[in-house]
């Protein structure tokens with residue numbers, strides 16, 4: 126089968142499309158014929174090993190799993206002897222940032238992994254983009270214990286994480302203020318946000334609103350900058366470590382005191398999350414934003430675009446049609 130393989134950490138060019146052996150499912154696994162995946166910041170982070178810490182998960186000297194692709198959609202082609210949750214022919218989507226594998230024509234995953242059946246009306250491209258950005262968004266929203274009626278600011282509302290966060294928050298009846306770029310104003314307003322700031326010409330820190338939670342989904346702000354906008358017990362979370370890892374240190378000591386706090390939750394994934402995202406999609410409250418698609422053979426180009434920091438939502442990798 127065809128797969129995008131990386132045997133060493135480095136720039137997009139370390140990834141090569143080649144033929145490798147088709148996997149066989151073990152007793153508890155399903156074999157998925159992959160139709161689509163995404164190329165995203167998680168794949169890029171593990172491929173480049175830009176943050177050395179990722180090597181503790183993916184292999185100290187070289188990648189343990191050589192096919193990336195943490196989110197995927199496809200059809201169950203075969204099942205192991207103990208599988209009861211899925212059957213051949215099921216349309217499935219899922220997320221796995223441990224063993225990855227979506228950048229290939231076939232993959233095996235345990236039936237107990239973060240997998241779910243694709244909503245009936247949804248195509249493979251949409252389904253492939255349901256989980257990476259959204260699971261980070263959901264982890265952070267849940268860590269901040271957001272409830273209906275609260276005010277939340279999402280900085281960087283046009284990335285995979287930001288665009289999912291805005292939609293999931295609005296679904297929870299939260300008042301959302303977004304910071305984005307003029308080119309995506311129409312998109313952001315279509316989600317139903319209360320207020321939008323164009324980061325190129327407006328200063329969001331001038332807003333009169335005070336927030337229960339500020340979520341920086343692109344890691345471009347700081348706690349110092351956002352602190353005056355938080356309510357007395359408000360929470361700040363960023364998807365990046367911050368200058369000299371500031372967000373880690375702030376997350377260690379600000380929760381020790383009463384008042385405004387920084388959190389840095391470690392994201393986790395499971396079936397419940399996939400079912401939750403599926404239910405949001407089914408009731409029309411969450412629709413992953415798709416920027417553009419690349420065929421598997423053009424994966425290096427896809428990585429270059431993703432790493433430009435300019436993508437709007439998700440970049441699809443087409444594996445089968």
Ligand SMILES: NC(=O)c1ccc[n+]([C@@H]2O[C@H](COP(=O)([O-])OP(=O)(O)OC[C@H]3O[C@@H](n4cnc5c(N)ncnc54)[C@H](OP(=O)(O)O)[C@@H]3O)[C@@H](O)[C@H]2O)c1
Pocket residue numbers: 165166167168170171258261280281282283284285286287304305306307308309324342343344345364365431434435436437438
């Ligand atoms: N290391 C990892 O494993 C990992 C995994 C996932 C995510 N992350 C981090 O999480 C963040 C979000 O990732 P993502 O995939 O959702 O999106 P992304 O690709 O990083 O973000 C792209 C979006 O950010 C917007 N943006 C860029 N500069 C901005 C600014 N100064 N103010 C407001 N918006 C700005 C861009 O909008 P315009 O094009 O309109 O400017 C674009 O739509 C990234 O920082 C990423 O590194 C890291």
